Amino acid sequence: MNHLLAKTKGRRGVYYKVISDEPIFELPDDLDDPKQYDANYKLEEDEWFAIPEFSTKDYFIDFLRVRFVSAEYDQIPRDAYRNIDFLCAYQTGIYYFQKLSTSQIVRKKYFACTDEPVLVTNEPIIVIDNFPDAVYIKREDVLYFKDLGAISGIFKGIEELYKEATQEETDEFLGNDFIHLANGYSAAKVKKANRKRIAMAMETLQRFTEVEKVDIFGYIREYCGDLPFNEHDANFSISSEAELKKLLYGIEQRYYTTRLGGERRLANSIIAL
Secondary structure, eight states: EEEEEEEEESSOOOOOEEESSSOOOOOSOOOOSSSOOTTOOOOOOOOOEESSSGGGTOOOOOGGOOOOOOOOOBBOGGGGGGEEEEEEEEETEEEEEOOOOOEEOOOOOOSSSSSOOBBSSSSOEOOSSSSSSEEEEEETEEEEEHHHHHHTTTTGGGGGGGGOOHHHHHHHHHHTTEEOTTTTGGGGOOOHHHHHHHHHHHHHHTTTTTTHHHHHHHHHHHHOTTTTTTTTTEEEEEOOOHHHHHHHHTTTEEEEETTTTTOOEEOSSSOOO
């Protein structure tokens, strides 16, 4: 049997039954080679991230622990639609999740393309995506997803997979001797994307010896000639988000030269082989 449920917002949010018997999603046919989540890696179109042994994680939701019994869920009342947080389709042991945004609740006149179309007004509709934000296969105990941000509101705490540097950690990183802040740039001006890169860079630097740090800074200077470097004080001058990003990419060794042609490039996505 197939069932579509809607979970309402808030700590006291309720799961309601919306539709039964109709399949909502098809199981993606490209789940056979999933990747372990890595913030440095950008998925190809036919790839998914996967979290094995999902039921052992702190962000596993209790709804998935119990046996699914459709009779335990009430039919959604009309006034609950405006408070939906996410949709969950249960289809024979597989759960499909879709986060619901305000843009997916459409309020327009419409008619269905049938032999006897009828104009409908003042009845909002909910748009279901072609592909779910996440798929949980219970027998495998694996969660598949593409965008961590899209499911962080469903699985509370899952964002720990993509750590963001705290204000204190950002201050600590920018206080390193190899960094000189210029033109009023400060930790308070560091945006979310660079805070995430800082969190990764701090872990990377901890693995380097002092000799390796000197080597990596030479590598950055080689590829980022436009990044100001003070020879006397041996530090990089950082005055913007763009300059900080170049430095952080260098620490993660994202710059490389092609074997044939000698073209210098920046790896937008990396994965360890």
